[in-house]
Amino acid sequence: MTARIGVVTFPGSLDDRDAQRAIRLAGAEAVALWHGDHDLQGVDAVVLPGGFSYGDYLRCGAIAAQAPIMHEIVAAANAGMPVLGICNGFQILVEAHLLPGGLIRNEAGAFVCRDQTLRVENATTAWTHGFEQGDLITVPLKNGEGGFIADAETLKRLEGEGLVAFRYVDVNPNGSLDDIAGLTNERGNVVGLMPHPEHATEPGFGPDTPSAMRSGVDGLTFFRSVIERTLAAV
């Protein structure tokens, strides 16, 4: 059987088709979900893609977090369904209180697009168990508001409980506290990160690697991890 992974399109979503392509490349069926629906169409997992949902007016992700379909997603996530938030999707997860903290304008003030090295800090989640802890991976990063912030107590809890999923290596591109690039919840089913794993899934169109230009496919492991977990659960 094939895993079915939903990708939500909000008005202003940009990388929704790219997430669908990545899911297909990883071997699952991609299911398009619409922000205004209340129907998850029986999917096994959900991706909240990158973009500027609702123009990111008010605060990034704030309006999308109140979209009709988010009621279903929050309930499903609380029941253990794997949910991945990429970039704007991460911001939506934070605004929906599925992950803690906040994301603010990059320290340098400008949008930044770069091939970013990340260290996998938690290789036990639904989306990362295909990695080994400490793996260095290269994933494109592109955002204007990716600076992770949280109060000292939250940071201490995140670090103490191993909830930091990814950390920036070499360069901290946006001023995130503790170089935090992505988080997981305690249960390990909800993961959010600013970089875009869906853009490191197809040779020829991913980040440069030492062996060849645009050949990086480290992002495939995110989707393969969740597919494996989903199929094992059946």
Add this chain to the structure above:
Amino acid sequence: MLGGAPARAPVGSVPMTTAPMTIPPIIDSVAVAAATPEKEQPFAALGLREDEYLRIRSLLGRRPTSGELAMYSVMWSEHCSYKSSKTHLRKFGQKVSDEMRKNLMVGMGENAGVVDIGEGWAVTFKIESHNHPSYVEPFQGAATGVGGIVRDIISMGARPVAVMDALRFGAVDHPDTERVLPGVIGGISFYGNCLGLPNIGGETWFDPVYQANPLVNALAVGVLRHEDLHLANARGAGNKVVLFGARTGGDGIGGASILASDTFSEGGPTKRPSVQVGDPFAEKVLIECCLELFAGDLVEGIQDLGAAGISCATSELASNGDGGMAIELDSVLLRDPTLTAEEILMSESQERMMAIVAPGKLEGFLAVTSKWDVETSVLGEVTETGRLVITWRGETIVDVDPRTVAIDGPVYDRPMVRPVWLDAVQADSAASLPRDGDLRAQLLALVGSANLADKSVITSQYDKYVLGNTALSYPDDAGMIRVDETSGLGVALATDANGRYSYLDPYAGAQLALAEAYRNVATSGAVPAAVSDCLNFGSPENPEVMWQFAQAVEGLADACLELAVPVTGGNVSFYNQTGDVPIHPTPVVAVMGTIDDVGRRIPSGWQDAGDNLYLLGTTALELDGSAWAGVMHGHLGGRPPAVDLPRERDLAGLLAAAAHEGLLNGAHDLSDGGLATALVDACLRFGVGARVWLDELLTRDGIDRTTALFSETGGRVVVAVPREEDVKFTRLCEGRGYPVARIGVTDDGADAEPVLEIQDVLTVPLAELRATSRAPLARFA
């Protein structure tokens, strides 16, 4: 009057500041106009000449209403009517061969040209200027430049897939550049990123001639299936005219007529309110909405609203269709309810589209716009009257033949004169400048000059990944996008212009711009197929500028014919001058090429050690107008490099064959800064060094080392060939009779740090080259 507040010039009969809401203003209707022929009208403040105003009166057989005057003033502006350039632009239509027509589905004159690229796919692309707004308000000016060109692409029925930009700024260290450049880059980044379109390249130049006249030329490319092609015209009496997208506000009023069709002057009005304000979220939603409307066959045609807003959309749709249209202006959804009818007609509010919808499909149409939360209003319908009739509050305020507004505007054959200073400038060749001296220092001076410097401070602010089809992007010579995910079919795009060459010889300069863009596309492994141009010049009222313009158009048209690539559309931007000093003539040329499989693309640097480096083409002493002359000697004189179009065509054919057989690991075209710059760029692309020798070149071409390194002779590319393909490659060159010389090998430095070594001349570590190259633009990081 122009010194006051042109953007809100009360073209109506009642001064808006004193009109209380309780007293209905007197509407300047057609009947009122007919009854009050003597009324004075502010045509000059709206940018119309007296003879143009008199012509409007004679066309109508009465004085125009204030609404008609508003329409004519924007539509007859230089920006919208091409009145000074039209007679010259006809050459692009005249100099066309069957070979050029073969793949052209839609030529010049539509929103954007469309080219058949095979496998049932077509590509539409266009480059357009947003220069004046970007100087007045850099962020919004540049942002709405991207927005406008993207709407042109949508209106053809295509999905936009990438953007590029060609930028010119004043001196890199001038205080105003610190205002303009970050604003322009921020605006392009904000709008393009938020639209979800990868920015795949372009170019950025600095020169004091652009100090108060920066150039912001934005290019967009879209793809469509052949059967999805749509043209914007209003046919079928009874079909509905629908306005949808953002509401109409008071921004950008007179943007085309007052801002883009006039020169800036010291101490003049700021013209800031004439700049439009962009909302990329609204446009992103509009893209998806339009594509769904086209896919559902719910529209007859869609026209974007850009310059001249509703005036342009209604008159062009009607002119291109059955000729008649009746509109109720009261139905336009407003952001500001106090706008006058004239302001509504002239507003350039962004993110709006006008559709022609069959009555039976209106319900389906409204369901789609409602799904995307796009506000929509039905303004009226197509008629068979041959008249564009607009009513406002129950009165007819416009009743015109739409062709007189949109098509049959004034055409000027402006006086031209070859500049008197040109002979002296051309006689002052760079060949007499001293060419001895420390070549290492000269190389570093060029690498560290603003025009040749690393532009990643700019390009790192652009999303190059979104849509997942980017095969090449900056710093590669051309940007490349996959069109078909199954076959790998794709397109490559490059833009080029060298204002210094065009200053020395506008005819040759335009040809060299085409030759370079053509070569850049070929260097990526693609086959050049079509051209769009954005012709940036000073005031057409200056006969010298007009001569430069005519020469550039003639040169470009001749070269397109020779290279068999059709011009599919473009844009003219005049009045790029402050006071009496025009910019260098800057004809920006964009070339689009096709490639069967983007998997065969060639990057502009070497990826592996041990490849052989070959230089294709020969080198002559051609330093006039070069980066070397400018950087080392502050010199601009002589004649630009010779144009040899048959050779460029041969070279492109050779590169296409080599790419098809997979013989090349890297290729970089030689242009600004010559061989030296190409070697540096190609080393820095992937951090792999090279050992290069010049002796064979010096002997074969009879040149000195400075010339070998810095001459800007055309028809040259440096390529990296893996050893196992060496024999095949050299045979290919011999078979095609193209000059080739082995000039070195790539070298990653093994355990030592990688360097660029030119034997007996210089050795520079790549780290030093990179640091030098990054320094000039570091101030903008």
